[in-house]
Amino acid sequence: MKGRIVIDKERCKGCGLCIIFCPKKQITISDELNKKGYYPAAFAEESAENPEMVECTGCALCGTMCPDVAIEVYRQDKSESKDKAEED
Amino acid sequence: MKGRIVIDKERCKGCGLCIIFCPKKQITISDELNKKGYYPAAFAEESAENPEMVECTGCALCGTMCPDVAIEVYRQDKSESKDKAEED
């Protein structure tokens, strides 16, 4: 597993843009409302029985598209990939 | 003499544009003030001892340039020249 994201459920407004743009389909909509009354996004990991199967690459496309800055993205530390992230 | 102009001395403000643009140099500035305190333009005819020498063609360029619509232009009646005047 190369990458991981953390979604701030209370910031999330369930717009679904991260889900659309995740190349690895690692994000879904969870089924309980948050305090604001939205159904927030959830990272596959949380559902995946076997973490090894999670394919998040840490590409940060989700974060790039998230209007509400509700996503933090983590990636295995490789300098070149890190640089890429910086450009992102 | 093909043409003749009549200058309304009281409308004239002595700007001199008619004088500049008359191809036949038929207009001069007269030397007494009008009521508004301007030295108005005068048609050569008025000074000319011999009207036959007046070369006004009735081209109306003076009237065309006169800001204060102080000039009326007359021309010997020839249809084609008349048409020309209309375009003017």
Add this chain to the structure above:
Amino acid sequence: MKKVFSRPKSLKETPFHYCPGCGHSIIHRLVAEVIDELGIRDNTIGVPPAGCAVLAYNYFDVDMAEAPHGRAAAVATGIKRVLPDRIVFTYQGDGDIAAIGTAETIHAANRGERITAVFVNNAVYGMTGGQMAPTTIPGQVTTTSPGGRIPLRDGNPLDLSEMLGLAAGSIYIERTAVTSPKGVMRTKKALKKAFTVQLEDKGYSMVEILSPCPTNWKLSPAESIRWVDEVMTKIFPVKVIKDVA
């Protein structure tokens, strides 16, 4: 002999209050001649805003409505929308149309209001005594650009007509100058076409006319004409800017 040139009917007898050699006077006559020739005198409403020509209603023998400075396009819009079969024209200076009236002008053109604008560009605020205008030439001395217009501080002249050319609703835009018999004739043709565009209900039409202001330029009428030809036209080239009529 036959009278071949005289005062147009649409012009009242009232003598102009304009300074000697002022372009407004020539342009007034041309607009009146066009109105005569198109036979629309009793079907036309003119809208002169504040500016040296605000008193135009004393000269044109057509219905005339004064507009607040800069708002001629909006006032004309109101009139034309209510009376779509009348001919409505505005008569605006550069300060009026290109400074305070920028928004009204651009949006009237963009909406394609069926009005005709006569834009008299004399590179200065004439009525108020010669302040810098949006069309003032770099280096030109005015009462509010004492050392001459400095683009870095005051900006460059505004190409309003070119901008209006980008407006979807503008049909015909031409720039002319009344500095020679040829220029005067060309201006008259342009005005006639602009009014015709409106008569054909096509959209917004405008003629920008470079016009001498001897008084505020502190030049003689003759010098003023030369200044237009030699200096102004370099920055405001005389040409058809848009014609999709």
Add this chain to the structure above:
Amino acid sequence: MKKVFSRPKSLKETPFHYCPGCGHSIIHRLVAEVIDELGIRDNTIGVPPAGCAVLAYNYFDVDMAEAPHGRAAAVATGIKRVLPDRIVFTYQGDGDIAAIGTAETIHAANRGERITAVFVNNAVYGMTGGQMAPTTIPGQVTTTSPGGRIPLRDGNPLDLSEMLGLAAGSIYIERTAVTSPKGVMRTKKALKKAFTVQLEDKGYSMVEILSPCPTNWKLSPAESIRWVDEVMTKIFPVKVIKDVA
């Protein structure tokens, strides 16, 4: 693992009040990232006028001055002239910059004011509940164009950015869209360049950003993005409009 993406410093923690999928939110983040990367947070003054983003001052952690609707360019001019070594940006909607603020915007650009405008084009008046904007697309239904915008009645969309391209004082003008990761990145690059133009004291810079308004378009966030790409960009092509930097 290493954190490779998170909230920029120039954004306060306050959650956005914007609707789900609103482009303003993405654009806020991008502006904040650019301010971070250029290291100008404590040297910058932002000017948001009335519009959905009027509360931007609750989100950006820089000095922020609210402007009356349409007057951001004038307010920014006042600030920048007094503090020429600070960075001043406006954050304006289409109604603000292209309707009521037309004159202020065009003249600030023409004077070459050293300010940067972030122009969020969502083809509608968002804050007031979805009225027709100067950028509303022909046929687009809004609360004031019930049957859809009819160009003959309402005019066509206004190409403000293209007009600003004609202004002598404008240095850099680009149109982008935040409808894909690529578009977002391109928008960020454009914003960075626009701020850089100001840092280099060159003149007026602006980025027009096509931005979804799901609420007033009555579309889902996903549909909104598609509508921008398929409809809006046909009329507002994404491109560099002027670059003389």
Add this chain to the structure above:
Amino acid sequence: MAGKVLMRGTHVLGEAAIRAGCRAYFGYPITPQNELPEYMAAQFAKRNDGIFVQAESELASINMVMGASIAGARVMTSSSSPGISLKQEGISYLAAMELPAVIVNMMRGGPGLGNIAPAQGDYFQATRGGGHGDYRLIVLAPAYGQEIANMTRDAFDLADRFRTPVMILGDGMMGQMMEPVIFPEPIDLASLQQKDWILDGCKGRPSRIIRSLWLDPNLEEQLNWRLARKYEAIAEEISDAEMYLHEDAEIIIVAYGTAARIAKGAVQRVRESGQKVGLFRPKTLWPYPSEALAQLSRRVKHIVVFELSTGQMVEDVRLAVEGRCDVSFYGRPGGVVPTGEEIARVLSATYHRVNSGRQNSSEGGSSYRVLGIA
């Protein structure tokens, strides 16, 4: 009841305007009055017999109104506080050119951008002429849905009759609230009297001029006095107010619009406790119903003025009262809408103070005081 419909104030105003013959609307969006332009846009599109233009600004709209009025149309524009400020130059021109027009201001909290809640901070602007020069607007202040319908009809008639701009001054609540309304029949446009001063091309008559420039001060002065006389005539004819439980009242509360409804509720409460209080509700803010209020001021012990502002109409009250009785002011500006209970408390407290003889005017002091805010 037949023909009774439940509509929000802004829609009532729009429908009444159309029934009054308004076929031209020019405006620019601003909350809380957007439902009015939206109604006009929808109706004109549906009926296809009206002009709706969303202008590029409030400035443009008021000048389009000028043009439409010059062309003879019954025309309307609307906005809210900041947008109305932008119309002031145009309004001054309308008054100077003696052009009929109806201008609607649904007031919001101010100054500046303020907020969109109901407020009454634009009273001075409306009644004193926010624009330059000596002129007045007729200012009508409805308090009920039905009154919005009736006053809108009146507004267009008065505007044409006196050739003067008329303002309908409401607030966010007036505009948003729904009440049952019965509309007057639509007028027959043909029945409207021809205007012999409009500009529609000079066919068969001498050309006309509509202007406001009078370079000769003597001519400008003539215009000013002619307008002044016109305003006097208007004042004598149309000043209007609602009076409620005033015959035996010892204390009168003066309020208009939304504030007047709250005040009326308060009067009812206080009456239950036997205290003799009454209501004076101006329906015309200019001309102000000063004479009626002056009469009252000779009988009552005290007048309380209540506004959703820090105190503006209170000046007109004091000008009418001229010190004959004490006047106190109670205000809730900024969009706060107090309850009837709150105003009732203010009335009762004042009632006690007054009847226990603790007046505020001491010999030499002003007879006016501002009550502490809640």
Add this chain to the structure above:
Amino acid sequence: MAGKVLMRGTHVLGEAAIRAGCRAYFGYPITPQNELPEYMAAQFAKRNDGIFVQAESELASINMVMGASIAGARVMTSSSSPGISLKQEGISYLAAMELPAVIVNMMRGGPGLGNIAPAQGDYFQATRGGGHGDYRLIVLAPAYGQEIANMTRDAFDLADRFRTPVMILGDGMMGQMMEPVIFPEPIDLASLQQKDWILDGCKGRPSRIIRSLWLDPNLEEQLNWRLARKYEAIAEEISDAEMYLHEDAEIIIVAYGTAARIAKGAVQRVRESGQKVGLFRPKTLWPYPSEALAQLSRRVKHIVVFELSTGQMVEDVRLAVEGRCDVSFYGRPGGVVPTGEEIARVLSATYHRVNSGRQNSSEGGSSYRVLGIA
């Protein structure tokens, strides 16, 4: 006398502004005040240490003023009647944001385009807030060249001290007339107290916000009452008036600015004939010197208000007098400047009427009347 120079009012104002530390001017041409921007343009160009921008409109200029004030500058704009109407929205914002600024209005004949002759038709607009919402401007009304110099200095100091826009209200004649003036020494810019609220980048401090939007009505109300208290404090401190020959006066004429000079001449004439008349000249129009006038109203038999309008300040006089004595009004609007003789005749006539007991207030009638125009 040393340092005495003969300058026209507009130039005096400009020079005094520069000496008061004004280094930023934004404006748009309009007669009769063009010499002021022209002076600023020339001086700043010469000294090369000031910002002069001829904006694209009055609207743009007032908003540039807003920006410059936000950035901490001592800033000024000027215009005449129609242009001031266009600034009303911006002025309301300045008041709401509590931004210091100096706004000059050289009044001309109105309403509408009117003319460029001296008039006083913008009194209501200046003192009642032509803009929306509850706010006031400090309004200073100079009558002499030297007073223009002094009041301009005061205007900038008051604006900064109270964080509020200040208006200098003159007229065409004030602006054009030349009188000998002695200027105060230029202030040392460095000596000006640092403003701890401006926006200049948040280096070394938390970021700041300058705003006028308060969506929560309770916050907006707090702002409104805070402003109201500030205005009260200003009123108590700076109200000012010149009184002339008032001690033994039976009749007082009230006038400001140009009208006050004519009135003073009239008072001198009438005194020669032994009639006891005096002058009350407000120097601050807002706050109005009501208390001083109220005191006078207890002693004098009658007050004549003279304005170059159809009657605006007269309302402030009546609010101060509260019916204690009769008030009559004499006006010459539209740019007409009457002679001292004319005003003297009005005073004498009134003096006779009053002393022959023919008062105008009958029991029940208002104590106010408008005198026929000349």
Add this chain to the structure above:
Amino acid sequence: MLLKIVFSGFGGQGVLMMGYVLAVAGMNEDKHVTFLPAYGAEVRGGTANCTVVVSDSEIASPTAASPEYVVAMNYPSMIKYSNAVKSGGTMFLNSDLISEDPARSDLRIVKIPANSLAHDMGNDRALNMVMLGAVNAVAGIVSQEALLGAIDTVLKGKKQTLIDMNQKALFEGAKFIDTSSAA
């Protein structure tokens, strides 16, 4: 008789429609009515609510500081208004979204599972009319006929199926009250 009712919930729950239908019903019974929607700020989000006043005589203020009835369609609304309700007044709770009770002993609480009832009758979006039917069954502010008629008035021109569905929802809500011990 002067009754003030506040309806509150998320946008999308049809809260304004509830109040509007009730107000129309009152009008059709020739009562004096006012309907005041809380108009959103110029900014986004927030919960929707409206106030209806029904009276035999002219209505002074259209606002309600202490309403006789509050209809809370979601949790935030219950919290927001639980202190406002007049002592002895009634609070109607959408029990599908509100589990807690307001912390007041002087109120009558009526719980209606509006979402479920609407779902059961096959139209989730009808939850507002279900709730209104129940509310009026308890409060009897207007006659049920008036309520049904109001739907005809309000949906005039719309599809008959839609009208029927909404009227059915009113019945469902009323039926729930009759059959349950909720009230």
Add this chain to the structure above:
Amino acid sequence: MLLKIVFSGFGGQGVLMMGYVLAVAGMNEDKHVTFLPAYGAEVRGGTANCTVVVSDSEIASPTAASPEYVVAMNYPSMIKYSNAVKSGGTMFLNSDLISEDPARSDLRIVKIPANSLAHDMGNDRALNMVMLGAVNAVAGIVSQEALLGAIDTVLKGKKQTLIDMNQKALFEGAKFIDTSSAA
């Protein structure tokens, strides 16, 4: 002492300069002075004129309905002001452009051929200072020194020749009065 003087003529005759120099002279003598130019309409044309008031005490109105002195530089000005002059007052006429006399017997008339005098001294444009010199020689409003000093003040920084020429013109005007029977 309170004197009001009106100067009037075409634009271009230096009419405002005459008033300005006189006002400065008065100021330099520590008198109270006002100088009021008639500011032209926002439109073109018309004749120029200005009013100067010189007094020992504070000046009320800067306007002059009936001035003690009127200086008419051209015919229209003579017509315009001949009725205004105070009875017993003086009217100064530029006799080169004004042949007629005002139709009043209660005035003192002083005729000065300003154009010719200026022409003779070799500078046509100096006619205004010639006239002013004559006017003050007759009226003695200020001392001649003050008048000469005023020119220094007003033309400070300008070419000395220009200053000298204008001062010379003042002398010429005064000399004309002394030597002629004009006064």
